[in-house]
Amino acid sequence: MxxxxxxxxxxxxxxxxxxxxxxxxxxxxxxxxxxxxxxxxxxxxxxxxxxxxxxxxxxxxxxxxxxxxxxxxxxxxxxxxxxxxxxxxxxxxxVARTFQNLGLFSHLTLVENLMLGRHHLMRTGFFSGMLWWGRAKREEIAHRAAVERIVELLELEPYRRMPAGLLPYGVAKRAELGRALAMExxxxxxxxxxxxxxxxxxxxxxxxxxxxxxxxxxxxxxxxxxxxxxxxxxxxxxxxxxxxxxxxxxxxxxxxxxxxxxxxxxxxx
Missing domain, CATH: 3.40.50.300 (P-loop containing nucleotide triphosphate hydrolases)
Known part of the structure; x- marks a missing residue:
């Protein structure tokens, strides 16, 4: 080391x-x-x-x-x-936390799992988010940009669209770290x-x-x-x-x- x-x-x-x-x-x-x-x-x-x-x-x-x-x-x-x-x-x-056992959603992609870490920072409601217009659209773009910076920091680019359930174990642990970092x-x-x-x-x-x-x-x-x-x-x-x-x-x-x-x-x- x-x-x-x-x-x-x-x-x-x-x-x-x-x-x-x-x-x-x-x-x-x-x-x-x-x-x-x-x-x-x-x-x-x-x-x-x-x-x-x-x-x-x-x-x-x-x-x-x-x-x-x-x-x-x-x-x-x-x-x-x-x-x-x-x-x-x-x-x-x-306060953000990673866990001993992986807590990723296996059917979601790596980027989608990292986006879950942004949930408490999002301000638009369900209906505006569903329409994806105006403020909701701008907020989504901003949060995705923040997630992409974490993907780059942790060198996760090759796996960004891969379902979490298919990630190698070491990469999945890194994705768990990324989701915690997404909480800022x-x-x-x-x-x-x-x-x-x-x-x-x-x-x-x-x-x-x-x-x-x-x-x-x-x-x-x-x-x-x-x-x-x-x-x-x-x-x-x-x-x-x-x-x-x-x-x-x-x-x-x-x-x-x-x-x-x-x-x-x-x-x-």
């Missing part, structure tokens, strides 16, 4: 973080999935969350985009609370973006993520089991174990932390 690390840009030095999470606690009956989790994400930063299965990584994502409602704690994005808002409202505030987010949640990929596909995805970061200036939160990818790309890493933060710091610090080695790698330092 050395060849892509040179593309990384340093995070912003702005004192006010983009995302602030404080005392996040989530329970399911008698099971505590998250216990007093605190972290911040700076503007333009690539922040990674690691931990063994069941540590609470996906639960954090589900709290961030309001799929789960925590019993305790605060989540603020650009100073606005995300708690209590429906997922659509959180998306409108600038300020914070991008990446849930295991290289799961199931071979080495070449993983390196390509790393390159695209860094290209997206450089071109769009997005803050990203990465959940991933591929430690070489995490340590090569992330500015900071937070390690979880049983819903508790055990370490936060630079990748080099996390790699040598005895608690992380014991909890995540299964052995003593």
């Amino acid at each position: 050395e060849r892509v690390s040179e593309l990384a840009s340093p995070p912003s030095n702005e004192p006010e973080p983009l995302l602030r999470v404080r005392d996040l606690t989530l329970r399911f009956g008698g099971v505590t999935a998250l216990n007093g989790v605190d972290f911040e994400v700076r503007r333009g930063e690539l922040f990674a969350i690691i931990g063994p299965n069941g540590a609470g990584k996906t639960s954090i994502f589900n709290c961030l985009n309001s799929v789960y409602r925590p019993q305790q704690g605060t989540i603020t994005l650009n100073g606005k609370s995300l708690l209590g808002r429906p997922p659509a409202a959180v998306a409108a505030l600038g 987010p300020t914070l991008l949640l990446l849930d295991e973006p290289v799961a199931g990929m071979n080495l070449e596909e993983t390196e390509d995805t790393a390159r695209y993520l860094l290209e997206v970061r450089r071109e769009l200036g997005l803050a990203m939160i990465l959940v991933e089991h591929d430690m070489s990818l995490v340590m090569d790309l992330a500015d900071r890493v937070m390690a979880l174990d049983f819903g508790v933060v055990i370490a936060t710091g630079a990748p080099s610090e996390i790699q040598g932390d005895p608690k992380v080695i014991e909890a995540y790698l299964g052995g003593a330092a």
Whole structure:
């Protein structure tokens, strides 16, 4: 992964973080999935969350985009609370997400799937859109132009008219990323973006993520089991174990932390 690390840009030095999470606690009956989790994400930063299965990584994502409602704690994005808002409202505030399992519509083309990411930005109604006249036509053209820029950024041109169900797996994962980018987010949640990929596909995805970061200036939160990818790309890493933060710091610090080695790698330092 050395060849892509040179593309990384340093995070912003702005004192006010983009995302602030404080005392996040989530329970399911008698099971505590998250216990007093605190972290911040700076503007333009690539922040990674690691931990063994069941540590609470996906639960954090589900709290961030309001799929789960925590019993305790605060989540603020650009100073606005995300708690209590429906997922659509959180998306409108600038939070987009990719998923471990592909969520593409297999019968729609790649471009049509990316257009779905623009839905919350569209203002024309059903009937004006059906007639495709005046404002509706201008809006459609503008959104398609935005999607084409994403297609170019992610080098998806050869697949743009192909049904999503026929896309190679690595390309389909890239299309999932493209649909999230089509939402024009300020914070991008990446849930295991290289799961199931071979080495070449993983390196390509790393390159695209860094290209997206450089071109769009997005803050990203990465959940991933591929430690070489995490340590090569992330500015900071937070390690979880049983819903508790055990370490936060630079990748080099996390790699040598005895608690992380014991909890995540299964052995003593």
